[in-house]
Amino acid sequence: MTVDRSSPGSRRAPTIRDVAQRAGVSKSLVSMVLRSEPGVSPERRTAVLQAVSQLGYEPNRLARALAGNGTGAVGILINDLRNPWYVELLDGISTAFEPAGVAPLIVDSATNQRVGRSSIQILMRQRVDAIIALGTSGEEAGLTTLSARTPVVLAGTYDPASIDADVVVGDDVAGARLATEHLIALGHRRIAYLRGPELVGELREQGYREAITDAGLVDMIVADEAGAMEESGYASARRVLEAIVRPTGIVAYNDLTAIGALSAAQDLGLSCPDDVSVVGYDDTYIAGIGRLSLSSVRNGTFDIGAMAATFALERIGGFDGTGRLHRVPSSVVARRTSGPAPL
Amino acid sequence: MTVDRSSPGSRRAPTIRDVAQRAGVSKSLVSMVLRSEPGVSPERRTAVLQAVSQLGYEPNRLARALAGNGTGAVGILINDLRNPWYVELLDGISTAFEPAGVAPLIVDSATNQRVGRSSIQILMRQRVDAIIALGTSGEEAGLTTLSARTPVVLAGTYDPASIDADVVVGDDVAGARLATEHLIALGHRRIAYLRGPELVGELREQGYREAITDAGLVDMIVADEAGAMEESGYASARRVLEAIVRPTGIVAYNDLTAIGALSAAQDLGLSCPDDVSVVGYDDTYIAGIGRLSLSSVRNGTFDIGAMAATFALERIGGFDGTGRLHRVPSSVVARRTSGPAPL
DNA sequence: CTGTTAGCGCTTTCAA
DNA sequence: TTGAAAGCGCTAACAG
Numbered sequence: 001m002t003v004d005r006s007s008p009g010s011r012r013a014p015t016i017r018d019v020a021q022r023a024g025v026s027k028s029l030v031s032m033v034l035r036s037e038p039g040v041s042p043e044r045r046t047a048v049l050q051a052v053s054q055l056g057y058e059p060n061r062l063a064r065a066l067a068g069n070g071t072g073a074v075g076i077l078i079n080d081l082r083n084p085w086y087v088e089l090l091d092g093i094s095t096a097f098e099p100a101g102v103a104p105l106i107v108d109s110a111t112n113q114r115v116g117r118s119s120i121q122i123l124m125r126q127r128v129d130a131i132i133a134l135g136t137s138g139e140e141a142g143l144t145t146l147s148a149r150t151p152v153v154l155a156g157t158y159d160p161a162s163i164d165a166d167v168v169v170g171d172d173v174a175g176a177r178l179a180t181e182h183l184i185a186l187g188h189r190r191i192a193y194l195r196g197p198e199l200v201g202e203l204r205e206q207g208y209r210e211a212i213t214d215a216g217l218v219d220m221i222v223a224d225e226a227g228a229m230e231e232s233g234y235a236s237a238r239r240v241l242e243a244i245v246r247p248t249g250i251v252a253y254n255d256l257t258a259i260g261a262l263s264a265a266q267d268l269g270l271s272c273p274d275d276v277s278v279v280g281y282d283d284t285y286i287a288g289i290g291r292l293s294l295s296s297v298r299n300g301t302f303d304i305g306a307m308a309a310t311f312a313l314e315r316i317g318g319f320d321g322t323g324r325l326h327r328v329p330s331s332v333v334a335r336r337t338s339g340p341a342p343l
Numbered sequence: 344m345t346v347d348r349s350s351p352g353s354r355r356a357p358t359i360r361d362v363a364q365r366a367g368v369s370k371s372l373v374s375m376v377l378r379s380e381p382g383v384s385p386e387r388r389t390a391v392l393q394a395v396s397q398l399g400y401e402p403n404r405l406a407r408a409l410a411g412n413g414t415g416a417v418g419i420l421i422n423d424l425r426n427p428w429y430v431e432l433l434d435g436i437s438t439a440f441e442p443a444g445v446a447p448l449i450v451d452s453a454t455n456q457r458v459g460r461s462s463i464q465i466l467m468r469q470r471v472d473a474i475i476a477l478g479t480s481g482e483e484a485g486l487t488t489l490s491a492r493t494p495v496v497l498a499g500t501y502d503p504a505s506i507d508a509d510v511v512v513g514d515d516v517a518g519a520r521l522a523t524e525h526l527i528a529l530g531h532r533r534i535a536y537l538r539g540p541e542l543v544g545e546l547r548e549q550g551y552r553e554a555i556t557d558a559g560l561v562d563m564i565v566a567d568e569a570g571a572m573e574e575s576g577y578a579s580a581r582r583v584l585e586a587i588v589r590p591t592g593i594v595a596y597n598d599l600t601a602i603g604a605l606s607a608a609q610d611l612g613l614s615c616p617d618d619v620s621v622v623g624y625d626d627t628y629i630a631g632i633g634r635l636s637l638s639s640v641r642n643g644t645f646d647i648g649a650m651a652a653t654f655a656l657e658r659i660g661g662f663d664g665t666g667r668l669h670r671v672p673s674s675v676v677a678r679r680t681s682g683p684a685p686l
Numbered sequence: 687c688t689g690t691t692a693g694c695g696c697t698t699t700c701a702a
Numbered sequence: 703t704t705g706a707a708a709g710c711g712c713t714a715a716c717a718g
Contacts, residue, residue, distance in 0.1 A: 358710090358711055358712085370713095371712095371713080371714085374712070378713085402712075403711050403712070405710090406710070407711080407712055409711080409713095410712045411713070411714085
């Protein structure tokens with residue numbers, strides 16, 4: 001007595017064989033229909049399709065992948081879910097993946113490292129077809145060796161060790177420059193930069209320096225190491241604001257460090273924006289929180305995600321050119337943490 | 344001429360066959376060693392292990408899964424990555440999964456629904472061994488039918504339609520009660536509750552009502568529908584704060600609605616906590632942001648995640664009992680948004 | 687204790 | 703056009 005797999009209610013998931021049997025054709029014919037290959041008679045095609053829907057058949061991606069066709073999943077390597085920047089980036093990615101039927105599999109690097117695991121390994125074990133690394137994960141080394149086997153796309157960060165990968169970033173130099181110019185236009189002359197990690201941090205610093213120099217404020221430059229999180233931003237802002245010559249404006253590496261700077265100002269009895277103006281970076285949803293209302297640099301985050309996904313898709317599709325670089329423009333969003341310089 | 348798969352540098356990933364060949368044993372012997380089955384001589388075992396490490400062999404989970412042993416991945420269904428509550432929950436989950444070698448695959452329901460896809464289907468296509476649904480995803484219907492085939496664990500939400508699933512939650516009644524009592528202890532007598540969605544919202548309301556009643560404040564009860572996000576919290580808080588009899592204390596459904604309430608108070612020219620105290624729920628990292636410093640209810644979020652993961656693991660391991668319910672205790676974290684009632 | 691054999695569900699030659 | 707057969711990498715049942 002064999003198990004009945006032909007009725008929808010049966011326990012076992014229907015296989016391609018069940019479909020074939022029900023449609024009165026062979027396995028491979030079904031396969032061809034499913035992959036919409038040409039050369040199948042219309043009658044048989046509809047017969048198959050009908051059987052598929054009657055059975056509620058779902059092709060088993062595992063088997064498909066094993067037979068050599070990829071898993072239809074792309075790994076998304078995030079370094080810390082806490083950074084709200086990712087939310088919108090993921091939105092962009094998902095949107096671009098949707099028509100292709102590719103599923104994003106998110107893995108959080110910070111959490112995994114805490115439990116002593118390699119996110120990249122997790123993703124490879126799942127046999128993802130490509131990996132999109134978001135921001136700086138601290139697992140770059142793994143990516144370098146990986147990129148030979150699996151397409152890698154870097155989003156919002158640069159290739160730290162000449163990985164052969166596509167790169168999608170915001171225009172960090174221009175964005176930081178805009179933020180700084182925004183403050184300069186408001187009359188600020190002492191402006192500090194809270195520097196973030198990696199090349200992105202440096203590029204933003206460069207934009208900041210350019211704006212400062214162009215405005216003839218050269219010797220007012222203060223750049224302090226501020227990391228990428230709230231706590232480090234707080235510490236850095238405190239140092240800067242307690243200096244002999246206190247800046248009236250702060251350009252922060254990202255929104256989180258900016259939030260930290262806000263707290264630091266508050267703790268020092270400085271009001272914002274009356275005593276000190278703060279501009280963040282990335283324009284995450286946190287910046288928009290009414291109570292915070294943080295001025296920030298809009299980064300085209302959604303577009304970065306979408307473009308990264310597109311690159312990944314192309315690589316999966318077989319594109320084999322050299323690593324590409326795509327840069328998305330930035331703009332400033334003025335909210336309530338930036339105002340005219342105090343007299 | 345066949346491809347050389349025995350040297351580490353070769354393009355193709357080594358298979359169990361390569362290992363067997365190199366160790367001079369049979370495929371199945373290797374398989375046994377890898378799954379640490381008993382009954383293998385020590386010499387052969389070490390030989391196999393050596394070959395494995397020399398080749399850098401990684402078992403192909405796809406093949407393993409196809410052969411009937413699960414994918415070693417469990418799907419994490421999140422309804423909106425924007426809610427910081429998930430961050431810590433995921434931390435708890437990952438921690439519990441680590442020793443078992445199980446990988447969490449995160450899927451964001453909000454994003455998928457936006458692009459018209461079912462998160463559950465994505466997860467099932469990946470053939471996850473179990474699904475942990477976090478909070479209220481709006482995809483409950485799918486879970487109901489699913490739970491017959493794949494273990495489902497609900498975390499931070501209750502079974503809306505008698506799904507046969509394990510459930511892990513915070514003690515919502517007690518938590519809301521604590522929050523309300525915290526305000527009462529501070530002298531507040533007019534306290535409003537910003538109600539959230541679903542059963543969780545109701546349970547928190549219940550805790551709130553109990554505390555109010557116990558304190559003999561019965562007719563001061565104001566419960567307003569406030570959703571789960573900042574915007575809806577803002578709208579709700581405005582309604583409540585513009586009423587003839589303005590409350591001096593607000594218990595919010597979660598931190599996000601509380602943040603919205605903070606903004607509403609601010610926009611109405613009310614200072615917090617001098618004019619109105621606000622208590623959030625979940626004690627997410629957002630509550631801890633210095634500028635916000637939101638009093639909140641700590642929910643044992645990490646523990647909820649860990650327990651949910653444990654349940655999932657047990658189900659995967661074959662546990663087949665009826666749906667279990669685990670409740671994690673709550674406590675209040677007083678920060679700067681709650682203070683003595685105004686005179 | 688060890689090796690052989692037969693699938694898991696799918697794709698992919700290759701004949702018919 | 704269609705169908706049969708081989709095989710992806712692994713596990714499991716069985717015989718040596």
